[in-house]
Amino acid sequence: MKILVPVKRVPDYETKIKINGEGTGVVTDGIKWIVNPFDEIAVEEAIKIRDAGTATEVVVVGIGPDDVAAQLRYAMAMGADRGIHVKTDEPVDSDGASRVIEAIYKKDEYGLVLMGKQAIDSDANQTGQLLAARLGVPQGCFVSKVEFADEKVTVTREVDGGLETIRLPLPCVLTTDLRLNEPRYASLPGIMQAKKKPMDEMSVADLGVDLTPKVRVLKMSPPPERQAGRKVESVEELVTALKDEAKVL
Amino acid sequence: MSDILVFLEQTDGSLPKASLTTAEAARQIKEAHGAGNLHALCLGKGSAKAAEAALSYGFATVYYSEDGAFDNYLAMAYAAAFEKALSESGASIGVAPATTTGKDFFPRVAAATAAGQASDIIAVNSDKSFRRPMFAGDVLADVEVTTDKKLITVRPTAFGEIAAAGGGGKTQELTGVSVPENAGEFVNLEESGGDRPELTAADVVISGGRALQSAENFEKYIYPLADVLNAAVGASRAAVDSGYAPNDWQVGQTGKVVAPELYIAIGISGAIQHLAGMKDSKVIVAINKDPDAPIFDLADYGLVADLYDVLPQLTEAIKSAKG
Numbered sequence: 001m002k003i004l005v006p007v008k009r010v011p012d013y014e015t016k017i018k019i020n021g022e023g024t025g026v027v028t029d030g031i032k033w034i035v036n037p038f039d040e041i042a043v044e045e046a047i048k049i050r051d052a053g054t055a056t057e058v059v060v061v062g063i064g065p066d067d068v069a070a071q072l073r074y075a076m077a078m079g080a081d082r083g084i085h086v087k088t089d090e091p092v093d094s095d096g097a098s099r100v101i102e103a104i105y106k107k108d109e110y111g112l113v114l115m116g117k118q119a120i121d122s123d124a125n126q127t128g129q130l131l132a133a134r135l136g137v138p139q140g141c142f143v144s145k146v147e148f149a150d151e152k153v154t155v156t157r158e159v160d161g162g163l164e165t166i167r168l169p170l171p172c173v174l175t176t177d178l179r180l181n182e183p184r185y186a187s188l189p190g191i192m193q194a195k196k197k198p199m200d201e202m203s204v205a206d207l208g209v210d211l212t213p214k215v216r217v218l219k220m221s222p223p224p225e226r227q228a229g230r231k232v233e234s235v236e237e238l239v240t241a242l243k244d245e246a247k248v249l
Numbered sequence: 250m251s252d253i254l255v256f257l258e259q260t261d262g263s264l265p266k267a268s269l270t271t272a273e274a275a276r277q278i279k280e281a282h283g284a285g286n287l288h289a290l291c292l293g294k295g296s297a298k299a300a301e302a303a304l305s306y307g308f309a310t311v312y313y314s315e316d317g318a319f320d321n322y323l324a325m326a327y328a329a330a331f332e333k334a335l336s337e338s339g340a341s342i343g344v345a346p347a348t349t350t351g352k353d354f355f356p357r358v359a360a361a362t363a364a365g366q367a368s369d370i371i372a373v374n375s376d377k378s379f380r381r382p383m384f385a386g387d388v389l390a391d392v393e394v395t396t397d398k399k400l401i402t403v404r405p406t407a408f409g410e411i412a413a414a415g416g417g418g419k420t421q422e423l424t425g426v427s428v429p430e431n432a433g434e435f436v437n438l439e440e441s442g443g444d445r446p447e448l449t450a451a452d453v454v455i456s457g458g459r460a461l462q463s464a465e466n467f468e469k470y471i472y473p474l475a476d477v478l479n480a481a482v483g484a485s486r487a488a489v490d491s492g493y494a495p496n497d498w499q500v501g502q503t504g505k506v507v508a509p510e511l512y513i514a515i516g517i518s519g520a521i522q523h524l525a526g527m528k529d530s531k532v533i534v535a536i537n538k539d540p541d542a543p544i545f546d547l548a549d550y551g552l553v554a555d556l557y558d559v560l561p562q563l564t565e566a567i568k569s570a571k572g
Contacts, residue, residue: 124369138432220389226547241550242570246511
């Protein structure tokens with residue numbers, strides 16, 4: 001079984017996000033890019049599944065400009081076997097991403113797609129589910145545990161009421177939650193090896209996918225600033241303030 | 250003239266707050282559109298009763314199905330049911346709460362109906378433009394869904410509850426939903442449960458962070474305070490990762506988003522991912538040993554203190570203040 005792991009490049013989560021002058025996007029000059037943390041968890045899990053003998057190959061796919069190659073190389077340095085870079089300079093929404101990944105999936109024989117439950121930039125939480133629907137396969141989203149047996153996968157999902165376990169036939173799409181694993185760091189030998197691993201490059205046009213967005217950002221604005229309040233010196237002062245000032249007791 | 254179909258979560262025949270606030274967002278979309286009807290869909294055991302209850306909010310048709318296929322949640326089954334109800338109602342806008350259920354199955358409906366989806370909206374600008382947070386809430390984006398069919402998931406804490414509005418609607422059993430054979434099977438649900446109010450619906454939330462050091466300390470220090478305030482208990486990601494609190498207590502960008510009247514953060518430093526989940530709370534209190542903790546930058550009241558010293562005092566003082 002081959003595992004396909006889509007990875008998205010996002011601004012580092014410690015970056016202070018600034019909106020551009022026109023309010024149409026965020027300032028990306030000089031930004032530090034990372035692999036979306038949830039996708040990194042997906043790469044880690046795919047490597048573990050391969051190393052346990054359940055899969056033969058881990059293929060990472062990224063969509064975006066030339067320098068997205070850096071994030072694909074990082075995933076290969078962690079241990080993914082090869083990369084596919086679908087090049088575009090256009091903005092890609094969740095729907096567009098799901099159609100590119102669908103096209104890549106159909107070019108080979110994959111048994112599983114593992115990816116992050118959401119990207120920490122757009123926070124849309126859609127692409128895995130859209131992909132599963134396009135492929136006509138089941139999905140296990142927000143998973144914190146994955147076990148294979150008898151051509152099926154049993155996953156534990158982090159849901160609002162607690163932990164839900166479901167069993168799915170393969171192929172399927174799984175999206176990762178935070179507690180699935182702790183991704184390894186890329187080692188120096190890993191980084192050296194990654195440079196030699198194969199990377200296919202193609203354009204969105206090569207795949208015949210139309211990226212016209214279904215959801216368009218009209219305008220970005222900063223959230224209303226919350227005024228810092230004040231420090232209180234004691235429990236008594238706090239309780240009095242909550243009771244008499246804030247009137248929440 | 251678009252009709253709108255709302256997915257209403259229900260538990261044993263009753264509609265939780267998240268369903269009523271989601272319905273309010275749908276009503277605002279209808280108002281912005283200026284025409285059309287609101288319809289709803291309830292699924293699972295008790296959905297016939299929930300559908301009856303929903304009629305008092307002005308829905309024209311409330312579809313329901315107690316078919317065994319919906320006893321337990323599976324994405325493919327719920328998506329198939331929503332698609333069927335969309336086509337029966339003729340609605341071109343679908344709305345669901347951005348709970349783990351709505352987040353999970355709604356994009357499948359989007360793919361099947363060639364709809365664009367706006368996720369986790371916090372405001373309705375028009376019948377096609379919506380406001381939603383991005384970058385952990387550092388950005389509020391007004392987004393336009395450009396397709397004819399539109400799907401919207403709603404942040405349940407961002408809207409008030411829908412008001413009762415004259416009846417006149419009807420309930421209708423949804424039949425003939427075909428669930429794909431590869432939908433998978435439900436195994437079990439391990440509920441973290443308890444008698445406390447639900448996190449996203451509670452008026453008061455007390456959250457603990459890594460400084461609590463253990464699940465026992467949550468019990469010993471956080472629970473008594475929560476009891477006095479009839480509060481829900483939340484946790485930072487660090488506390489959940491360390492096993493001090495169950496996963497569904499996590500407040501933050503990727504966990505639950507809360508906006509209670511009073512939020513008390515105990516031993517939480519205030520990572521941006523956490524702040525994204527609670528900064529719309531009305532009054533924020535922070536108790537932390539570190540005077541430079543970022544949580545103090547947005548707390549209305551900050552107390553620099555050791556939680557182990559002050560929490561028992563605070564619990565007692567609030568108990569007497571509430572008389």
